[in-house]
Amino acid sequence: MSSQVTLKIDSISVSVKQGTSLLDAARSINIKIPTLCHHEDLCVAGNCRVCMVEQKGSDRLLPACAIPASDGMEIHTNSMKVRNARKQILELLVSEHRAECTTCYKSGNCELQELSHEYILGENAFINLIPFKEYTIDYYSPSIIKDDSKCIRCQRCVRTCDQLQNIGALTVSKKGSEMKISTFFEKPIYQVVCTNCGQCVNRCPTGALTEKNYVEEVWSAINDEKKYVVVQTAPAVRIALGEALGIDPGEIVTGKMVTALRRLGFNSVLDTDFTADLTIIEEGHELLQRLKKVLKDKDKNVRLPMTTSCSPGWIKFIEHIFPDFLPNLSSAKSPQQMFGALAKTFFANKIGVDPASMVSVSVMPCTAKKFEANRPEMYSSGYQDVDYVLTTRELALMIKQAGIDFKSLADDNYDSIMGESSGAAVIFGATGGVMEAALRTVYEVVTGREVPFEGLNITPVRGMEGVREATLKIDKALPEWDFLEGVEVKTCVAHGLANAKRVMESVRDGSSNYHFIEIMACPGGCLGGGGQPIPTSPEIRNARSSAIYREDTLKTIRKSHENPEVVKVYKEFLGEPLGHESHRLLHTHYTPRERY
Amino acid sequence: MSPIQEIIQKVSASHGTERESLLPILQAIYAKNHILTEEDMIEVARELDISAAHVYGTATFYSFLETQQSGKYIIRLCRTITCMMHGKNIILQELERLLKIKPGQTTPDGIFTLTETNCLGQCHKGPAMLVNDTPHTDLTPESIREIIDKYRREALQ
Incomplete structure (x- = not known):
């Protein structure tokens, strides 16, 4: 049996793999059949019926998304009958x-x-x-x-x-x-x-x-002369914002975005990437502390594996579905919330602004961040740490409203302080990025040497596979970390909560023995977030992903602990990782929730 | 173990705990309580390890499952065209008069719920209705009074 089938679509002969739908067969020769219920990421539903096509010799119209192409078919995608049917379906x-x-x-x-x-x-x-x-x-x-x-x-x-x-x-x-x-x-x-x-x-x-959009609220804050408005931008925004403003997927628009934000009237344009680096320091040290307590002190109250806590969708998921695993969640806040807490304390003090008159806005690829900013725990500065969260789409709307021709903007740099970042922070936007960033720092803390991967690129944790595993053997540990000598640190990366569930079930039934797990709620990580420009597809997400890793290699600083502004914040304000101030401002706790 | 858990265990002993046993479990709970409550559905979802929303979706899809409290006897009067032509409207009027409720309502004493339903497959003997699982056919206002009287006495015994 041949695995190829040949058919004619609108009199054009086409050969496709057996099992290919009529819709995809038509797409392969650039014939667009309209769809509504069909989506590349999802299974076939066939319920909207707008993709109807006509087969020669048959009275019935066929839904192109649900019918596989077969040998000798003669399909018409634009007959009178098809057009009338589609029009009536749309009218209904x-x-x-x-x-x-x-x-x-x-x-x-x-x-x-x-x-x-x-x-x-x-x-x-x-x-x-x-x-x-x-x-x-x-x-x-x-x-x-x-x-x-x-x-x-x-x-x-x-x-x-x-x-x-x-x-x-x-x-x-x-x-x-x-x-x-x-x-x-x-x-x-x-x-x-x-x-x-x-x-x-x-x-x-x-x-x-x-x-839920907060565009008007943000405009009001910007136009209020008594308010000082600070904006932070997440790693995954800069590689997708362009899509909503007429630029192809995969283009990095960091510089243009900074210029646009200044033009919109934000008083300080700062970077979530800065607190992403800070997250790595806090989370990395928390991981080491847990490893020490479990492996050296044999402390039964400390749990491994530790999981990341950057993705607010993942946080709410674990609170609902695996509440018994809340102690495994890193207590480090997400970069957005770390930023919010520092903006209204350290930064406000630094620039001499009363935190009461400061409005903290974040631009995120995410709708769950809106919920996170509203969590009752997130008031560690004494005020709501992050006031308004905009999605990438909302920022694109504001840029359009302001009459800015985004494509023609010149590049600009973030303000300082809290604007500098490393390549490790940039890759937070892709699945596996937090893991890679953490390993770059943790390995160096423990051994005093760089991770043993060419160009610091820890490729085993990269890619779009739903669940990925990587093992890193600790070799020649420094005396302080001698208990880790020869230990194979087992890590796991998952994106999409269906994959996260599989990983957590394997942890629960004991079939896996990871030390550290990174989980991102959205497919592809933040780059495929719910607040990113529409549409999304595997192809678009791949383009965004390669943009992120390109941005990483372009950075002169590639490791979080080498970010000079992070070093400065610890020196001037926070003291040390996991110290008293860090705990007050940068760490949080979680709430078990019902499962319905 | 709560009464709901007992029902779930009993049904899953014969049907298993896969998704397929959702419907028999819901039927068993409904047969006993004449309602599927929020708590029941959460419990079912937990036992079968499926989403509570999907349990709700299934429960609201089927006409023979209800998420509101129904009476001891659920009267389902056929509203399809054949029964209509056999005089279903007069039967409905008589039922409304006797029970003092409209379709979709339950008598204050909790004995009867009145609803209309699609074809019961008794077209040759219309008008027809179901009272719980028992069909009653060739209905007339007189026979309706006897039937209702019989069930009311049964309930009050």
């Missing part, structure tokens, strides 16, 4: 969709809107059913807004939550005309198991799931 979808595009946050980035435009839908071809439907808008979460009136029930969100994240916070409830996407007992999102990762927001083809 719109009849149940609150199509108030001018006031919709998703306008301009909405797949339904785009297709409606392409197919020139008639006005009210079918009765508008929205006035007769009961719908709810859940705007209580600090991260995500769910508006049922705009839902077309394609179930991309449900599949995302199930397949990528293995949480199942969303489900399909009821049936027929009453069918809807629900949480458990229709509870608001903030009350259920949702981790706020925003992967559903990233994949929703309409405005049914969007991030």
Whole structure:
């Protein structure tokens, strides 16, 4: 049996691997078939029916996403019958969709809107059913807004939550005309198991799931002369922001972004990468302290493996699903929150600004960061450490509103202090990055030598494999760390919460014996975050990933502990890693939560 | 062990603890309590190691499962066209008059819940209704009064 099949699509002969869908076969010869429920990251659903195509000799139309190509097929993707069917399907979808595009946050980035435009839908071809439907808008979460009136029930969100994240916070409830996407007992999102990762927001083809935006709040702060507005930008923003402003995926726009932020009117433009380096120092020392207590002091109260704590989606996940593993979570705050705590203490003092009049804004690739900033623990400066969190998309909107031609901007540098960073901080944005950054520092602390990898590139922890393992043998440890001599430090990296769950189950049943685990809630790490420009696909994430590693190699400083500003902060303010001030400002605790 | 856990254990002994046994477990709980509560579903989700939202999705999909308290007897009157032509509306009026409730409601004494349902497959003997699992066919206002009276006496005994 041959593994290739040959068919004709719109009279063009094409040969594809057996099992390829008609949709992908058409794509391979640059014929675009419209889709709504289909998404590259998810399984086939075949429920929206806009990808209908006609097969010669058959009365029935076929959904191209769900039908595999077979030998001798003659497919028409643009016949009269196909166009009429697609148009009617779209008209039916719109009849149940609150199509108030001018006031919709998703306008301009909405797949339904785009297709409606392409197919020139008639006005009210079918009765508008929205006035007769009961719908709810859940705007209580600090991260995500769910508006049922705009839902077309394609179930991309449900599949995302199930397949990528293995949480199942969303489900399909009821049936027929009453069918809807629900949480458990229709509870608001903030009350259920949702981790706020925003992967559903990233994949929703309409405005049914969007991030809660804080654009107006930030403009008000900027325009208030009594306020001093500080902004920080996460590692993964600089390699994706361009996509929302007409630049190809994979281009690094750090310098342009800094210029744009100044033009928007932020008083200080600083870098989350600085606190990413700080996170490595704190988390790295915490790891060493735990290793010492377990391996040398045989302290039964200290738990290994230690897991990273940078991803707020992962934090909420473990609080809900594995509350018994909270002691394994590093107590180090995420870079965003470390930054917030230092901004309103150390930095405010340094520049002589009253922290009460300081507004701390962060730009993140993430919707869960909005929730994190609102956690009641995050007031260690005496004020809310981070006031507003913007996603990459929201920043792009602000740049557009300000009439800035982003592409033509000149490059600029971050302010100092809290603007300098190392290559180790940049790679926080990619899965495996925190692990690599931590190993670069920890190995050097223990042995006094650089990690034994060419160019400091710890390639075994890189890549897009869901779960990756790497072992690093400690060789010729310094006298202080002699108990680690010859120890093989076992590490594991996972991204996407479905993979995280697998790893944690292996820890629970004892089938793995890791020392250190890095987990990022989103596919690809922060670069694939829920707040990143839409669309997302494996191809786009790969482009962003190579940009991140390129930025790392371009940095003169590659290791967190060599960041001169980090050294300075410890000298002038914090004292030592895991010291008293560090504990007060840079560490936190976690809360067990219900599992529904 | 809570009563719900007992039911779950009993059903999973014969059906297993895979996702497939979700429906028989929900049916068993509903048969006993005539309601699936939030707590029940959380317990089921924990036992089967699945998302509570999916348990809710399944529970709301099936007409024969309810997430609100139903009476001891659930009356499901067929509303499909054949029964309609056999005079279902007169039967519904009589049921409403006797029970003093509308479809979707439960009598204050908790004995009867009245709902309408799709085809029961008794088109040749319409109008038809189900009371719990028992079908009643060829209904007339007179027979309805007898049937309701019988169940009411049964409940009060």
